[in-house]
Amino acid sequence: MSLRIFNTLSGRAEVFEPLGTPVRIYCCGMTPKFHPHIGHARLFVDVDFMRRTLEHLGYEVRHVQNFTDIDDKTILRAEEEGITAEEVARKYTESYFASMAQLAVKPADEYPTVTGYMERIIQFVERLVEKGFGYVVGGDVWFSVSRFPDYGKLSGRAGDAGLIGVRKDLEPGKRDPRDFALWKAAKPGEPSWRSPWGPGRPGWHIECSTMVRETLGDQIDIHCGAEDLIFPHHENEIAQSEALTGLEPFAKYWPHVGWVTAEGEKMSHSLWNFVTLQDVLERFDPAAVRLFLLQTHYRSPLAFSEEGLAASSRSLPALRAAYGQEENVPGVAEISSESALHLLQRFDAQLEDDFNSPGAVGVMFETAHEVNRASDADRDQVRAVLRRMVEVLGLPLSARRSEPASTETILLIEFLIELRAELRQEKQWVLADKVRDGLKALGIVLKDGPQGTIWEREDREGRSAVI
RNA sequence: GGCGACGUAGCCAAGUGGUUAAGGCAGGGGUCUGCAAAACCCCUAUCGUCGGUUCGAUUCCGACCGUCGCCUCCA
Known part of the structure; x- marks a missing residue:
């Protein structure tokens, strides 16, 4: 098997054949104009999962991601907050x-x-102006779409069809409705930079073309971003970059990540219907948030829901238990257990099928069960495979939110457990249960096993940790 | 209007032209346990509707219904 990636450019999944080493990935990052929301989290978690998959499959990866630290929105936000655009971006x-x-x-x-x-x-x-792909009108510079015959190949908006929907009222100076800004003259009071065309700032698309070229080169392997960037942003990037270099493709693979919706509508900063990540991470285990996002394939729409987050949270304790705590487990290379290897193969097959994270998560849970089912001889090996899967999915299972318990607390709890053990020996069930129930009320859960009683702390939604 | 995505169990969500349609949550039954918890075992889907292609379709094609998105800033 080999990795297959869905490519917006061709409209289908293609076998991944990198241009060289390392694999060069560019991801359109965010405009830091407000706190990131769940939709941003989805994009960056999915891209991170792609990167981890590539690394797991043996590729070396170089990953670049930009910040659009100056644009109309950051300027607007700066006015609202009474700080500079620069401060908005930094914050x-x-x-x-x-x-x-x-x-x-x-x-x-x-x-x-x-x-x-x-x-x-x-x-x-x-350079674009020199080559005849750009023209200057006043202090503005426009890209001339008609000079670039391949325009529309990514989004499928070419020719007349591409005209439909483009802003009808031609901005002054534009020769063709499809033309877009490379450089915008500054309006009074706006942040601006000196240029051969007077003070101004870059158009929205040119930054990415430039930064890709400067950081990764003229042609790259994977260019990702969210679905809404296909047109016009990525279409325009292709036009600019390929016009400048004369090389195509500018980027070989274009996977695009789908939406997060809230109450049936696309979540977005402009609609003000978003839930900030800060807020979600405050209330839910980060591992549950990541799992929730990964349980939907990156190209499918994802409906944000508290119930979904809660369901993911509830699935974590069993996963954590199978993952284990401090045990030394063998390296993946040393594994000989056939069932463990088979699970890993099935996991890899999911990864290779266009980064099928939900499928991979399914195999991961099967593996977690297999840890409990396996013979003593195989258990560590299955656990090693499970740990590798958790690593590739990037679930922060071992991250602990709560403060570690103090020594006194631990001694106290252990004393109560001892006390309860004695009560149980004397069949004083009512008192023994009172100890257990009392601790439960404090968020301490006792579990009686063949080797004695262990205790865990329950933090938030479905979270527990053996301390 | 142009382009596109989606519709699988109570909820979320993979997947396949024909043996048992993953996994998670929820629910039910059981084993274990003093009782629990955890763990393990078992159970819960005629794959939106109507046609077509086929020996055979949930999977391919068409129409329809429904939901959503892009075409303007947007992750």
Whole structure:
């Protein structure tokens, strides 16, 4: 088997054949104009899962993700908050990193920003003008779509069809309704940068073309982002980049991540119907949030729901128990148990089928059950495989939210367990149960097993940890 | 209007032209336990509707119904 990736460019899944090593991935990041919401989390968790899959399958990966730290929205937000656009970008970029760390999203290798690449963006626009793909009107620079015959190949909006829906009222100076801004002259009071065309700032699409080229090269393997970026953003990126370099494809594979909806509608900052990640991570275990997101395939629409999050939370204790605590488990390479290897193969097959995370999650749960079913001889091996699966899915199972219990608390609990053991020996069931119920009320759960009684702390929705 | 996605058990969600249609949550029965908890075993789906192709379709094609999205800033 080999990895297959759905490519928006061709409209079907294709066998993944990288251009070289490392595999170069660029992901359109966020505009830090507010706290990230669940929709952002979905994109970045899914992309992180793709990256982990590639690494698991033996590829070396170089992953770049940008921040659009200056645009109309950050400027607007700055006015609302009474701070500078720069401060807005910094504040919400920090919020992004805080939430992503909780979700165990691996950091990208580089996080370019618009402001950090301003000179090179300007040079990129200059080259496009020189080559006749851009034209200057006043302080604005426009990309001339008619000069790029391949326009529309990603989104399927070509020719006349592409015209429909484009803003009807032609902006002053535009020669063709499809043309889009490479550089926008600054309005009074707006942040601006000096350029050959006067003070202004980059159009929305040129930043990504520039940053891809500067950080990864003229042609890359995978360019991802959310579905809504297909048109016009990614379409325009292709036009700019391929026009400049004369090389195609600009990016070989274009997987696009689907929506998160809230109450039947697409969740978005502009509709104000979003749930911030901060808020969700406050109320639910980060591992449950990540699991919830991964339980839907990246291309399918995902309906946000508290019930879904709660269901994912409830599935964690069993998974954590099978995952185990401190035990040393063998490395995946040393595994000989046939059932363990078979499970891993089935897991990999799901990954290779266009990053089928729900399928992979299914195999992971089967593996967790197999840990309990396996013979003593095989258990560690199955557990090792389970741990690898959890790692590839990136579930932060071992992250612990609550404060560790103090030594005194632990001694006290152990004393009560001893006391209860004696009561049980004397068949003083009422008193023994009173101890157990009392601890339960404090969030301490006792479990009697063949080796004695163990205790766990129940934190939040369905979360428990052996301490 | 143009382009596209989706409709599988109570809920969420994979998947397949023909043996038993994953997995999670919820529910039911059982084993274990002093009772629980955990764990394990078992049970719960004629795959939106109507046609067509086929020896055979939930899976392919068409129509219809329903839900959602992009075409304007959007992850």
